[in-house]
Amino acid sequence: MKHSFLIAAPSSNSGKTIVTLGLIMALRNLNFNIQPFKCGPDYIDPLHHSQVAGVQSYNLDVWMSDEAHINAVYGEQMQKADIGIVEGVMGLFDGAKKDTGSSAEIARILDLPVVLVVNAAATAYSVAPLLYGFKNFNKNIRVEGVIFNKVSGDSHYQFLKEAAEDAGVVALGYIPKNDKLTLESRHLGLSLTENDQMLLAVDEAAKLIEQHVNLEHLLQITQREIVSFSNEERPVRKKEIRIAIAQDEAFNFMYPANVDRLKEIGDIMYFSPLYDNDITECELLWFPGGYPELFAPQLAANTDMLNAIRRFEKLGGRIVAECGGMMYMGKSVELKDGSVHPMLGLIDYETSIRNMKLKLGYRSVEIDRQLFKGHEFHYSTVSNDCAEKADAWVQTARGATADMAIYRTNNIWASYFHIYLGEKDKMENFIQMMLRGGSPM
Template sequence: MNKKAQFLIAAPSSGSGKTTITQGLLRYLKNSGLNVQPFKCGPDYLDTKHHAWAAGNVSINLDTFMSSKTHVKDIYNKYSDRAAISVVEGVMGLFDGAKKMEGSSAQIAELLDIPIILVVNAKATAYSVAPLLFGFKNFYPGIKIAGVIFNFVGSESHYQFLKDACEDVGVSPLGYVPKNEKLHLPSRHLGLQVSDVSQYDSIIEEIAKHIAKTVDIDKLIEITTIPFKESQIKSVNTKGKLKISVARDEAFNFTYHENLAALENLGVVTFFSPLKDKQLPPTDLLYFAGGYPELYLEELSSNKSMKNSVKEFCSNGGRTLAECGGMMYLCDSIIDSDSNEFPMVGFLHQKTSMENMKLRLGYRKVHIDEAIFYGHEFHYSHIKNPLKNLAIGEIYSARDKKMDTYLFRKNNTIASYIHFYWGEKNIMDLLF
């Protein structure tokens, strides 16, 4: 059996700096000439973009709530097959899941049988990390904490206390990352900003250099090099004949890679820009993912020929899936945070607004007749006077609480705030 370095980067809680350290490690490994495959636990479609920039390979979501465990194992093995090293970034705290550990980083580490590198915020602690490390190491026997990287460390002498704690607990200390106020990733709106790639790239290079000075990356690779189970997925050459149009530009880009891969199995995928193109390409299935339409309201509103093309397609019964920002685009208008109103496609006769922004976040289960679909909701806008007469199905949280989120159906258009995951299924069977 082949061996390769593979590990999951986790933390006791959000805010520990695991995203920054993950980005820096990915870039360092890439710069070292290694073919590194990034993954992201959970439904985040923004961190995966930045993984790809840092590593040079597309990043894949691993989510045991929205997809089956078999699917998670299959795609992990499939994409890791081609790489020298696989790096999985966790989500929230190590054991934080939709329900207890369900969907957590710990569950995925156990499922994939890979070691965990813990990132600990040591800003205001020293030897007292010992009981924290002991608890994370021994709380759940199905996982292995292989090593620890300490973040926000004040000095080498500070690190010595932390190192002592590791040695007494029996966990490998892998070094530390000193405080550096200049090395912050760009701020997030609904995630890391995607607009300034060159700025991001220069920052990530500096983070990689900064980490390498005080983190023993060679030791990290050594202790995480374990047997790798090669992919058992057999390639299938069958391909459908649908013409599929996917909106992708600065305003619409929140997509899961495996969703797009599943669409490619159904036919020919063509990307288009609602911002810049004048009309839809020839289309059998139209997909609007979420994104940042609220940042491009003037451009979207002024592109009348594209809006007319989309409205005509939907009005004539064209099969359309519009998620979150995509749904907002199909509405009569979008109102910005300053109460300025911008006309949109006008197919769904309701308005969405960024006024009085409030975060809606969480996994969603959608029940339609006997079928259950899975997805995720993450937005700050809201619908004014939603079209309840067009709502279908019932929507629940991960804890089976009924939600007031709506899934609209008009003609053959499905629209909602929910980002669906269909990477292991046929979207045509799911929704049309």
Template sequence: MKSRFLIAAPSSNSGKTTLTLGLLRLLHNRSLQVQPFKCGPDYIDTKHHTAAAASQSINLDTFMMSTDHVQSLFHKYDADISIVEGVMGLFDGADRMKGSSAEIAILLNLPVILVINAKAMAYSVAPLLYGFKHFDPAVNIAGVIFNCVNTESHYRFLKEACEDVGVEALGYVPVNENIRIPSRHLGLNIGDEYDYDSIADHISKTVNVERLLEITTSTASIPYTQNTPQTGTLKIAIAKDEAFNFTYYENIEVLKQLGEVTYFSPIHDTILPETDLLYLAGGYPELYVEALSANAEMREKIFNYCNNGGRVIAECGGMMYLGKSITDREGTSYPMAGFLDITTSMEQAKLTLGYRTVTINNNILKGHEFHYSTYKEEGDLVKTGEVQNAKGINVNTPVYQQKNVTASYIHFYWGEHQSNNALDAFLSILNASSK
């Protein structure tokens, strides 16, 4: 008997992440094996999931991944309790429902627990629930939890609405500023420590967790065949510190199949590990520009590695670091590695966000773009591939190719290595192989 469900909401900022984190920690504290998942390309929520559950959170994304791969990942990490946190509103996808939480709920046959911010709502929640329940019969709305409800009398109005619509009310969460996780940019703050125990304690008082687990429990068996890992001989160095930490877990797992993975810090280290492939992952380098710039020894080593033909995949923050400089919000420019003839700036921050499909040498790569910085090309740069958004419309996001360096704002997903050879395509471009 295992409990599996998806936590969703009518819209963003309804409280689904806070509820998810509280449930993960609460169930972990009960010595249950709990496995977190995140719908969509988010690499910040997964960090919080992992910390709260003491178990690695896994991305499930029906735009960047095939349906077979999504199912395989879910089965691979099967546990006593599997909790999938949705993205945006339940039916919000990159193109209608494509890539939405609802699509994943249908694909994995998961009951949905809705989280509704009822701060300024009472019986009017009835038509809202009715619409979500009946919009797509393939989506099973199993229950609802109300957020921002401070009194039992308010909750009674909401329960009456649930009874009339036929959706089970599972409790409510009162407002508590002490458990609020502050936001930064589009996603959550990525600080290391939060009091997940306090969140767990708070929701346990007014949410019927036992009933939630009861209505989401099934006896369905989940078959999974473990593929034999490949063993390669590449030496792979990955940037990982405060500035560079936006990675997809399955991407790293694929890299580990190609050889030995070593982590290093462009902020704190002065030695670049011996490597055949350098992965400069994304992150928030703009928050650490002074420290990155001050480490001139590492900047020089990375420049020399790139200039001498070293193989590099640089994504978003990694691309910014390879440029000439990064300008902070106050207008101060800090020298970076200087390999790419670009400068990036946070002065007039503007959000760029969306899925990307890149066609390079007849290979299709999928990824996600998310940044506030702007860029300026300072010289002639070689660009490769055709880039389109989720609706197939061309976008001007550049994919730079200089010597054996491929750099872009796009965070690519190559975790589906065995079925779509996305990483093979990248390594082919970089004249690399798993030998």
């Protein structure tokens, strides 16, 4: 028997991320092994989970993958853990279409009890109907407990506790109002300063949780048996391809399930475009998403690395570049101050963050008669665009046409698309497409 639960909220900005991170640290302080997960396609929260938990956090997304894959990922990763903590996305029932793809759907698929985080800063007994509604709206979803956030003190909590009891939900405790718990805007986050601030906030949250949340009761109501699912068995293949993945402060957003699949079909190594001056011998380079705009001067100054990658591509090496990696493939990156920094110039476009504009959402891409799913999230824009675009059919989760380009040459796949290839055979099909080469324009 182990413990596992899903942290959700009535809406975004309720505090579920800082509560999740605080719970991970508080339970680790009690010598439990924690396995974190994140509902949805987010890349940033899992990085924070991994840093605090000491193990890789995995995405569970019912739009980018099917239920069998979610069960497999969850079952596999829970084998070495004592406690599984799944952080939800947005409000509990918010999905791509109604509640499809929502945190509630993940809770249903995995039969997880739900612990709500409720922002109680401006309410008291009125949370009773709110909790009652969330508990009874869908009988397939087990809302078992609640942690109240931004509570004024014990007297305020007593009103909230009585409301929870009357709604049939276990009140597990509260987090007092505390300015130290604020996590800053993350769109250009993960700089060293912001990372230190995040860790300080998590440490403070863990201390408050240890004082005001009944962790023993939380574990009592979340005890369950974890089954290891084997319905995604993959045959053992010869590792005949060598793949080098960029990994440093500039490039760090890659779905861990993708890396797991790559390890099954190739030998994996890592390199740093920021600090290394050459790349190891390989057949394919993979540049994940990240923050190249925060390190544009350093990337531009590392001419040895730029030239090594250019030689690799000229000699027929294959390259996959996601989002931040795509920015690195272009001619240059323009920063907010108007400065322009040269990049690889392997594809004839430029990118800029001078006039930042958020674009995000699920994307499906049909190319070479294959369908791939993933997510788009970025603030940069493409300027001086080029004609090197694949004939790809790109849609949103609701079936509308999306204008996200796939840049494709004989050797390169580059796009703002964070592609999800964790499901059975998806990665192998994608790699085979890359190795065949050719620009389907």
